Amino acid sequence: MTSYKLLWDDPVCDIEVPERLLSSYEQLEYYHLVGRCVHVPIREGSEEEIMLVHSSEYLEVVKSTQTMNQEELRRVSKNYDAVYFHPNSYRCAKLAVGATLQLVDSVMSGKVLNGMALVRPPGHHSQRNAANGFCVFNNVAIAAQYAKRRYGLQRILIVDWDVHHGQGIQYIFEEDPSVLYYSWHRYEHQKFWPLLRESDYDAVGQGNGKGFNINVPWNKVGMGNSDYLAAFFHVLLPVAFEFAPELILVSSGYDSGIGDPEGEMKATPECFAHLTHFLMQLANGRLCAVLEGGYHLKSLSESVSMTVKTLLGDPLPRISGEMAPCLSNECSQHLVMNLDCNISGAATLSLLTVCSTSSTIRP
Numbered sequence: 001m002t003s004y005k006l007l008w009d010d011p012v013c014d015i016e017v018p019e020r021l022l023s024s025y026e027q028l029e030y031y032h033l034v035g036r037c038v039h040v041p042i043r044e045g046s047e048e049e050i051m052l053v054h055s056s057e058y059l060e061v062v063k064s065t066q067t068m069n070q071e072e073l074r075r076v077s078k079n080y081d082a083v084y085f086h087p088n089s090y091r092c093a094k095l096a097v098g099a100t101l102q103l104v105d106s107v108m109s110g111k112v113l114n115g116m117a118l119v120r121p122p123g124h125h126s127q128r129n130a131a132n133g134f135c136v137f138n139n140v141a142i143a144a145q146y147a148k149r150r151y152g153l154q155r156i157l158i159v160d161w162d163v164h165h166g167q168g169i170q171y172i173f174e175e176d177p178s179v180l181y182y183s184w185h186r187y188e189h190q191k192f193w194p195l196l197r198e199s200d201y202d203a204v205g206q207g208n209g210k211g212f213n214i215n216v217p218w219n220k221v222g223m224g225n226s227d228y229l230a231a232f233f234h235v236l237l238p239v240a241f242e243f244a245p246e247l248i249l250v251s252s253g254y255d256s257g258i259g260d261p262e263g264e265m266k267a268t269p270e271c272f273a274h275l276t277h278f279l280m281q282l283a284n285g286r287l288c289a290v291l292e293g294g295y296h297l298k299s300l301s302e303s304v305s306m307t308v309k310t311l312l313g314d315p316l317p318r319i320s321g322e323m324a325p326c327l328s329n330e331c332s333q334h335l336v337m338n339l340d341c342n343i344s345g346a347a348t349l350s351l352l353t354v355c356s357t358s359s360t361i362r363p
């Protein structure tokens with residue numbers, strides 16, 4: 001999955017580089033974490049598995065890029081938003097799907113308790129008929145559908161801590177009450193990519209899926225550890241415990257970490273250890289983290305390492321910085337929690353209790 005890259009100049013796409021995987025793996029080795037992990041063999045996702053989420057027409061388009069020259073690749077890339085294709089993209093995208101499904105199988109069969117799939121291309125923006133935002137096939141969405149089919153699961157929680165809204169996952173599951181999707185994302189009142197109205201807090205799902213889609217839009221940059229933890233404590237975790245998932249899939253993007261040029265947020269790598277730890281209390285610890293974004297190589301690789309260290313059961317690192325969430329964060333949470341969602345009653349109560357007693361809110 002390191003064998004494709006951008007072949008022409010494009011300032012939007014040039015941050016999505018093979019070194020993202022290489023530096024993450026090197027850092028895992030540096031911390032001696034690789035040797036402590038069980039290596040799960042990789043395979044390609046099958047066409048049938050890809051079509052759990054994507055149309056056959058779209059699959060054929062991606063397949064056709066294998067034999068294209070550079071000019072043709074540029075042309076097909078332009079049909080989508082913020083995506084580039086390379087002759088190896090199709091094979092790498094199939095490997096990303098297959099690796100994710102191998103992890104799901106390993107966790108569901110009890111071979112491993114949890115795990116992380118270091119994959120590329122990422123998946124959470126891709127849609128039934130479209131590549132989008134560096135994403136070709138929606139690895140995590142395919143994994144959720146696969147787990148439902150193969151293991152008969154009825155409640156899957158997807159936590160998307162990437163700094164972008166995984167609109168692809170939202171679209172795929174917005175009418176499906178068996179998949180609870182939670183995403184926080186840089187939003188800035190719809191001024192930040194992907195610039196969608198439906199990334200806002202009031203997109204709660206539709207039909208039977210109403211109440212099973214939770215968006216926490218950040219309307220400011222600079223969110224830090226306390227903001228992320230507050231969003232977990234007051235929005236996600238109360239709902240997640242009530243939902244009682246049988247499996248957790250994490251759309252594990254680290255562009256929400258400090259130093260990332262996309263996110264411009266301030267959460268340190270240690271924060272991801274804590275987020276991972278809290279999720280491990282659910283679903284009997286059955287957690288599959290799947291890499292999405294993350295473009296600052298040092299921040300990315302440290303955060304990946306913190307996640308894996310925690311999955312291995314190491315003690316949590318101390319968390320630094322201001323421990324009160326900022327005012328903008330509180331506003332986002334208020335908006336989310338005041339929604340009339342069937343499932344979020346407990347969370348609403350919890351947040352209002354906290355807000356009424358909170359006296360240390362940063363501006």
Ligand SMILES: [Zn+2]
Nearest residue numbers: 162164255293
């Ligand atoms: Zn992202």
